[in-house]
Amino acid sequence: MTLFDTTLFDKRRPAEGKPARTPQKAARKARKEAARAKARRNGLDERLLGPRPKHRKQHRTLFLSDIHLGTPGCKAELLLDFLRHNDAETFYLVGDIIDGWRIKRSWYWNAAHNAVVQEFLRKARKGATIVYVPGNHDEALRDYTGLNFGGVDVIGEAIHETADGRRFLVIHGDQFDSVVRYAKWLAHLGDRAYGLALALNNWLHEIRRFFGLSYWSLSAYLKNRVKNAVEYISSYEQAVARSARDRGVDGVICGHIHHAEIRDFDGVLYCNDGDWVESCTALAEDETGALSLITWQTFSWDTDLANGETEPADEDDLTTVPTAA
Numbered sequence: 408m409t410l411f412d413t414t415l416f417d418k419r420r421p422a423e424g425k426p427a428r429t430p431q432k433a434a435r436k437a438r439k440e441a442a443r444a445k446a447r448r449n450g451l452d453e454r455l456l457g458p459r460p461k462h463r464k465q466h467r468t469l470f471l472s473d474i475h476l477g478t479p480g481c482k483a484e485l486l487l488d489f490l491r492h493n494d495a496e497t498f499y500l501v502g503d504i505i506d507g508w509r510i511k512r513s514w515y516w517n518a519a520h521n522a523v524v525q526e527f528l529r530k531a532r533k534g535a536t537i538v539y540v541p542g543n544h545d546e547a548l549r550d551y552t553g554l555n556f557g558g559v560d561v562i563g564e565a566i567h568e569t570a571d572g573r574r575f576l577v578i579h580g581d582q583f584d585s586v587v588r589y590a591k592w593l594a595h596l597g598d599r600a601y602g603l604a605l606a607l608n609n610w611l612h613e614i615r616r617f618f619g620l621s622y623w624s625l626s627a628y629l630k631n632r633v634k635n636a637v638e639y640i641s642s643y644e645q646a647v648a649r650s651a652r653d654r655g656v657d658g659v660i661c662g663h664i665h666h667a668e669i670r671d672f673d674g675v676l677y678c679n680d681g682d683w684v685e686s687c688t689a690l691a692e693d694e695t696g697a698l699s700l701i702t703w704q705t706f707s708w709d710t711d712l713a714n715g716e717t718e719p720a721d722e723d724d725l726t727t728v729p730t731a732a
């Protein structure tokens with residue numbers, strides 16, 4: 408007779424009444440768990456690696472620019488969420504997609520940045536046309552215009568014809584910096600000072616949150632308050648629209664100044680698809696040829712929960728795998 412019953416200390420209790428797990432199910436569960444662990448390790452939300460959403464919005468064309476992959480300011484996870492919910496026959500990447508300037512100085516890359524690149528290549532494999540118009544931050548690609556990489560065409564500038572027959576010049580837009588009086592301002596803002604403003608912004612946000620204050624964007628404040636900035640944006644828009652009129656097109660689609668807008672300049676439509684550093688915006692064309700701006704600042708699951716939906720119950724999550732001690 409023993410004094411102590413050692414089985415009391417045995418952590419591994421026999422599973423009672425649990426159905427036998429099939430090997431396939433166990434393998435699937437293991438794969439899922441591995442993907443989750445990888446997502447956690449890389450700081451990427453696991454919901455972005457889950458099954459693709461059933462209801463995707465189909466556009467005729469999507470225009471995106473100023474993603475700035477390779478910089479910490481890039482909102483790659485939001486973009487990934489956007490790309491999983493929005494599809495198009497043709498994608499135009501209107502410059503500053505991969506930030507070459509920064510890559511030369513310091514390199515910032517994570518799983519979300521990788522996933523964005525994979526998502527575009529996947530869309531190309533599935534039959535989407537992807538046109539890459541390089542900008543000033545990825546100007547190294549301008550040496551490769553006319554080439555095709557993994558289904559992505561690199562073109563210096565493109566002419567896009569909408570479903571209703573209008574012709575648009577698609578161009579990044581840095582070409583107009585020299586035309587505009589306040590070009591120096593953007594050259595600085597576009598690089599070091601702008602990066603600093605964004606970093607300060609994150610830091611300020613943390614301090615304000617500590618004191619219970621609401622979100623306040625320093626970079627947005629600067630942009631709206633600095634007189635030169637406002638003047639710059641408006642003279643930039645005019646210069647781009649003027650050039651489009653000279654070219655005899657119905658409108659122009661560009662990026663570069665991180666300020667999304669659709670505006671008519673005496674019959675020439677100026678469209679700026681914004682950016683994925685601050686505003687998280689894209690320009691979309693529907694089947695009728697109508698153009699509109701999409702803002703994607705919230706994750707799809709946050710929106711679903713706000714609409715009163717609950718997170719879908721995952722039957723695999725309800726059972727637990729007995730793990731070896």
Ligand SMILES: [Mn+2]
Pocket residue numbers: 502503542543544579581662663664
């Ligand atoms: Mn640019």
